[in-house]
Amino acid sequence: MLAEAWRYLVAHPAPFATALAVHVALSAAALAIAAFVAIPAAIAANRRPALAIALANSANVGRTLPSLAVLALVMPVLGTGFVPSLLALTLLALPPIVQNTLAGLRSVEADIVDAARGMGMTAREILRRVELPIALPAIFAGLRTAAVQVVSGAVLAAFIGGGGLGDFITAGIAMMALPQLLVGAIPVTLLALGVDFGFGALQRRLTPAGLRA
Amino acid sequence: MAWLVRNADQVAIAFVQHVGISLSALAIAFALALPIGVWAARNARVQAVALGVAGFLYTIPTLAFLALLIPVVGLGPANAIIAMVAFSLIVLIRNIATGIRQVPPDVVDAARGMGMSATQVLLRVELPLAVPLIIAGLRVAAVTVISVSVVAAYVNAGGLGTLIFNGIATDHPPKIWSGAIAACALAIAVDASLSALERRVRRRRMA
Amino acid sequence: MIALDGVRKRFAGATTAAVDGVSLDVAAGEICVLIGPSGCGKTTTMRMINRMIDPDEGRILVDGRDIARVDPVELRRGIGYVIQQVGLFPHLTIAENVATVPRLLGWSAARVTQRVDELLALVDMDPALYRARFPRELSGGQKQRVGVARALAADPPLLLMDEPFGALDPLTRAALQDEFLRLLRELSKTIVFVTHDMDEALKLGTRIAVLREGRVVQYDTPAQLLAHPADAFVESFVGEDRALKRLALMTASRYAVPMALDAGAHRLQAGASLRDALALLLQDGARPLAVIDTRDVVVGGLDLQTIRAALAAAPSM
Numbered sequence: 001m002l003a004e005a006w007r008y009l010v011a012h013p014a015p016f017a018t019a020l021a022v023h024v025a026l027s028a029a030a031l032a033i034a035a036f037v038a039i040p041a042a043i044a045a046n047r048r049p050a051l052a053i054a055l056a057n058s059a060n061v062g063r064t065l066p067s068l069a070v071l072a073l074v075m076p077v078l079g080t081g082f083v084p085s086l087l088a089l090t091l092l093a094l095p096p097i098v099q100n101t102l103a104g105l106r107s108v109e110a111d112i113v114d115a116a117r118g119m120g121m122t123a124r125e126i127l128r129r130v131e132l133p134i135a136l137p138a139i140f141a142g143l144r145t146a147a148v149q150v151v152s153g154a155v156l157a158a159f160i161g162g163g164g165l166g167d168f169i170t171a172g173i174a175m176m177a178l179p180q181l182l183v184g185a186i187p188v189t190l191l192a193l194g195v196d197f198g199f200g201a202l203q204r205r206l207t208p209a210g211l212r213a
Numbered sequence: 214m215a216w217l218v219r220n221a222d223q224v225a226i227a228f229v230q231h232v233g234i235s236l237s238a239l240a241i242a243f244a245l246a247l248p249i250g251v252w253a254a255r256n257a258r259v260q261a262v263a264l265g266v267a268g269f270l271y272t273i274p275t276l277a278f279l280a281l282l283i284p285v286v287g288l289g290p291a292n293a294i295i296a297m298v299a300f301s302l303i304v305l306i307r308n309i310a311t312g313i314r315q316v317p318p319d320v321v322d323a324a325r326g327m328g329m330s331a332t333q334v335l336l337r338v339e340l341p342l343a344v345p346l347i348i349a350g351l352r353v354a355a356v357t358v359i360s361v362s363v364v365a366a367y368v369n370a371g372g373l374g375t376l377i378f379n380g381i382a383t384d385h386p387p388k389i390w391s392g393a394i395a396a397c398a399l400a401i402a403v404d405a406s407l408s409a410l411e412r413r414v415r416r417r418r419m420a
Numbered sequence: 421m422i423a424l425d426g427v428r429k430r431f432a433g434a435t436t437a438a439v440d441g442v443s444l445d446v447a448a449g450e451i452c453v454l455i456g457p458s459g460c461g462k463t464t465t466m467r468m469i470n471r472m473i474d475p476d477e478g479r480i481l482v483d484g485r486d487i488a489r490v491d492p493v494e495l496r497r498g499i500g501y502v503i504q505q506v507g508l509f510p511h512l513t514i515a516e517n518v519a520t521v522p523r524l525l526g527w528s529a530a531r532v533t534q535r536v537d538e539l540l541a542l543v544d545m546d547p548a549l550y551r552a553r554f555p556r557e558l559s560g561g562q563k564q565r566v567g568v569a570r571a572l573a574a575d576p577p578l579l580l581m582d583e584p585f586g587a588l589d590p591l592t593r594a595a596l597q598d599e600f601l602r603l604l605r606e607l608s609k610t611i612v613f614v615t616h617d618m619d620e621a622l623k624l625g626t627r628i629a630v631l632r633e634g635r636v637v638q639y640d641t642p643a644q645l646l647a648h649p650a651d652a653f654v655e656s657f658v659g660e661d662r663a664l665k666r667l668a669l670m671t672a673s674r675y676a677v678p679m680a681l682d683a684g685a686h687r688l689q690a691g692a693s694l695r696d697a698l699a700l701l702l703q704d705g706a707r708p709l710a711v712i713d714t715r716d717v718v719v720g721g722l723d724l725q726t727i728r729a730a731l732a733a734a735p736s737m
Binding site: 109118125133 | 493520670
């Protein structure tokens with residue numbers, strides 16, 4: 001069975017490479033955009049309690065929404081293809097990054113911020129030298145969660161014409177062709193595991209030495 | 214939304230299917246996770262292995278998992294339920310184990326000192342005190358399961374996803390909207406009610 | 421060096437003012453202790469000096485400058501700030517923690533390193549051992565030493581300290597208080613020190629301001645405070661045992677008088693306090709004590725009568 005899948009892959013290198021490239025591109029782009037939006041938003045919200053609560057609540061709700069439902073909601077509005085898929089995946093990636101960044105910033109004890117302020121640090125210096133370094137492990141935990149979610153969601157992008165490895169899976173299921181199915185399912189699983197592991201390692205590396213338990 | 218009114222029965226059937234399959238999966242997942250979680254609370258190595266395996270399963274993309282199950286169990290609800298159970302294990306095991314571990318040692322000590330057997334301590338002291346965290350875990354698991362259910366329609370498991378897939382295939386936006394919004398509404402409602410339950414249960418334990 | 425003039429502060433939503441017309445002056449080199457019950461406004465007052473809080477009314481002058489006109493950030497970089505929970509940065513080493521303000525001021529790396537080592541040695545923490553450690557590896561007392569070192573790093577003339585030793589156990593607290601006094605003898609700083617512990621205030625303060633409900637009830641030297649409490653509140657705040665507290669501030673050598681002493685009389689060091697003398701006297705059926713200097717020469721004697729007379733005389737500190 002695996003041998004058949006391998007033979008199928010070897011016979012169709014180009015479609016596979018394209019699907020893989022699209023999948024990675026979708027995932028990476030969605031994660032990057034989400035990070036560029038969510039992290040600054042969480043940082044800004046951290047200073048204003050009312051905004052922080054609103055943002056946290058939105059993220060909580062966003063986190064519960066079924067991934068396929070979000071993709072499906074985007075389709076009637078924006079059509080099918082790469083861009084609508086990218087938008088939907090970005091939306092899926094926002095909540096975990098927001099939640100974890102907020103949690104990370106909130107974990108900085110009030111005394112530490114008070115001492116920093118009392119010593120004469122500006123707000124920006126406090127953020128850069130104290131709050132962000134301490135919150136960094138949590139931020140990366142959020143990025144890791146979002147990354148896996150996005151890789152998984154990108155599989156579903158096949159349903160709205162986004163391309164990616166999901167195409168092989170859906171084609172395989174539709175035609176009851178196991179080799180094709182495996183050519184989609186196994187690489188994407190490996191991709192997800194790899195991303196999870198990679199971000200985990202990155203998170204550990206970036207944790208300041210003083211904070212490692 | 215006229216479509217929705219005219220076809221409310223279709224949506225209702227899909228909804229009921231969806232809830233049914235989600236509940237079954239959740240029940241099975243909890244039944245599995247409970248003994249594992251209790252064991253993991255007592256044994257650090259078991260915890261590491263259990264969380265490692267469950268974490269691995271959780272990382273597998275949903276559709277890939279469902280697809281990989283086809284050669285094994287074919288299409289249909291069974292396929293979906295296995296996937297849903299697999300994805301829920303990590304959060305349930307982790308929360309059960311942590312919930313039990315967080316019970317203050319002096320409380321357990323007092324209970325044992327009063328003459329309770331290990332089982333009684335577990336059932337009357339540890340698990341009751343772990344309930345808030347367990348409900349928190351069930352909440353995340355429920356939302357996960359609902360989300361997987363939507364995709365599982367593709368492998369003939371029924372549920373609200375059928376409306377979505379059908380709608381996409383026939384290019385019928387109202388159907389797509391109905392399925393997607395109903396799924397979102399279900400997820401939000403379940404999350405909100407379990408959240409409220411968690412808060413109530415937590416408050417009672419603080420008193 | 422510091423002058424507070426009619427300072428008032430009421431927080432939003434509060435019915436009464438936290439600080440209600442406080443006027444104080446602190447001379448350079450003094451330790452001004454702010455003391456009072458919970459909610460009396462001592463911490464709020466202190467935090468207005470480095471503009472962590474801004475007053476509603478009144479002026480605060482530091483070194484002749486009205487601080488309302490000074491940029492808060494610039495002001496704070498010139499004032500040392502020590503709080504009860506210390507607030508060490510957990511993600512930085514001890515050396516990096518101490519180096520914080522010098523780095524903010526742009527000192528050269530070499531100068532910073534030298535200064536860090538100097539300060540760690542000053543607070544009795546071997547730089548070689550502690551430079552690269554992290555806050556989580558230190559005990560409470562060690563953390564606060566680092567906190568003090570960090571506050572002194574840029575050599576500010578003024579230090580603000582908010583119950584810095586409050587979170588420590590009594591033994592560590594006493595040790596740190598002694599060390600702090602010793603340290604101050606080597607440096608010359610002006611200190612504003614908040615505490616709720618009367619013994620600490622009497623031990624450390626040059627002058628003590630007793631606050632109540634946002635106002636200064638009395639501002640005096642420890643001896644004056646003990647001898648002449650301004651009202652019943654101060655009296656009860658100072659404590660029932662203020663006679664003993666006063667005796668603790670008076671040295672034996674000052675009050676010893678020539679008198680006939682037995683050969684077997686107990687000997688008391690000249691630097692000991694009259695309270696120690698009293699304790700010794702009570703132990704031994706009130707037989708007169710011999711007060712001796714560092715060379716073991718008897719400089720005089722003390723008995724119950726002399727001690728009572730010393731208390732009755734006007735305090736001279």
